[in-house]
Amino acid sequence: xxxxxxxxxxxxxxxxASKIISQSLDGPLPWPDRMxxxxxxxxxxxxxxxxxxxxxxxxxxKGIRNNIExxxxxxxSLNAKTRIISMIDSKNY
Amino acid sequence: MTPxxxxxxxxxxxxxxxxxxxxxxxxxxxxxxxxxxxLAAIKGNNFEGDSSARTWLTGILKHKIIDLxxxxxxxxxxxxxxxxxxxxxSMDDFFDKSGHWLDKPQTLDMPDNALEQKQxxxxxxxxxxxxxxxLATVFLMRDLHETDNEIICNELQATATNVWVMxxxxxxxxxxxxxxxWLKD
Numbered sequence: 001x002x003x004x005x006x007x008x009x010x011x012x013x014x015x016x017a018s019k020i021i022s023q024s025l026d027g028p029l030p031w032p033d034r035m036x037x038x039x040x041x042x043x044x045x046x047x048x049x050x051x052x053x054x055x056x057x058x059x060x061x062k063g064i065r066n067n068i069e070x071x072x073x074x075x076x077s078l079n080a081k082t083r084i085i086s087m088i089d090s091k092n093y
Numbered sequence: 094m095t096p097x098x099x100x101x102x103x104x105x106x107x108x109x110x111x112x113x114x115x116x117x118x119x120x121x122x123x124x125x126x127x128x129x130x131x132l133a134a135i136k137g138n139n140f141e142g143d144s145s146a147r148t149w150l151t152g153i154l155k156h157k158i159i160d161l162x163x164x165x166x167x168x169x170x171x172x173x174x175x176x177x178x179x180x181x182x183s184m185d186d187f188f189d190k191s192g193h194w195l196d197k198p199q200t201l202d203m204p205d206n207a208l209e210q211k212q213x214x215x216x217x218x219x220x221x222x223x224x225x226x227x228l229a230t231v232f233l234m235r236d237l238h239e240t241d242n243e244i245i246c247n248e249l250q251a252t253a254t255n256v257w258v259m260x261x262x263x264x265x266x267x268x269x270x271x272x273x274x275w276l277k278d
Contacts, residue, residue, distance in 0.1 A: 013192025022261040026235065026242050050198040053268040057217075060203060061236045064214045068115035076110035080124045081102050084131055088098050091132075 012036050017047045025054060098131050105147050109154055116158050116238050118218075126161060130154045155238075162234050163248045169227045187265060199272050213275060220270035224263055231256065232263035 009032075012020075017040045020033045029037070041048050068074060109130060113123035130153045134140070140149050189195055204210045221229050231249070234240045240248075245256050 013188075014194050015188040015192035018187075018265070019261055022264050023257055025264075026257065026260065046194050046197040049200055050194075050268070053198055053201045053271075054264055056201055056203050057264060057267055057271070058236050060214060060217050061221075061233075063203075063210070064218060065115040065237050067214065069111050071111065072107075074107070074111050074114065076102070076106040076124065076127060080110075080127070081106060084102065084124075084128045085098055087128065088131060088135060 010036055010039050012040055014040075014044060014047055014050075017044065018050055021047065021051045021054060024051075025058060098135060101131065101134065101146065101150065105150055108147065109150060112151060112154060113158060116233065117161060118233075122161055126154060126157045129157045129160075133157070158238060159234070159240065159244070159248060162230055162238070165230045166227055166249055169225075169230075187269070198268070199276055201268070201271060201276065216275045217267070217271060220267050220274065223270060224266055228259055228263040228266070231259045232267070235260055 113126040
């Protein structure tokens, strides 16, 4: 049985699994890759944790972004506003 | 319609600035992006009344942000770009010869309470700064600005494989950095 799975390349290393996990964040995986990952997760807690780490990483980055977007104390400085207006005036639009 | 930069800046300037700052992480670049947006808005003057001015301006800003990302990437020395093969040696730090984790990934959780969460995000921010600049920019383009991989490939004139390898390496480095700097006892 195990031999057959290896022949089908359904059994993959953690190194290969980690690449597939990263790709899974960027779009739907091809069917064989999904199967490989499913099998791998059955036998590997480390890669399950790695998968979780990448999802937390991705959520956290969006958290940083949202904190800035929603922070109304962050404002375009008066200097910058004046500079932008005078730059546009000088170009006579 | 007479475009009025004054009104746009007063009504949407802060919003656009925060939008840009959240993605570019540099106040000067964020100001530049807003300035470029205003210029393009006034030059193009193709605002159609069926969307709000804010939506329209944000749409322009999104493109300006991608322009700035692209510029950042092309400013980096090429050496950063060369070693793009995920197949092997570049991952020797993480896996042994038979492909097993050298250090097993640890449980990493986003803290619940606000103060710790803030600290977590600040550790992550430092980790992003420690990445090679190209990797950091590609990572921010993808995970922060949520640019499609296809657009990233076009902008960088890189193959899909190159882009996913860069993302893979960036993520590998970041989660390791978080483990080392956040989980330390």
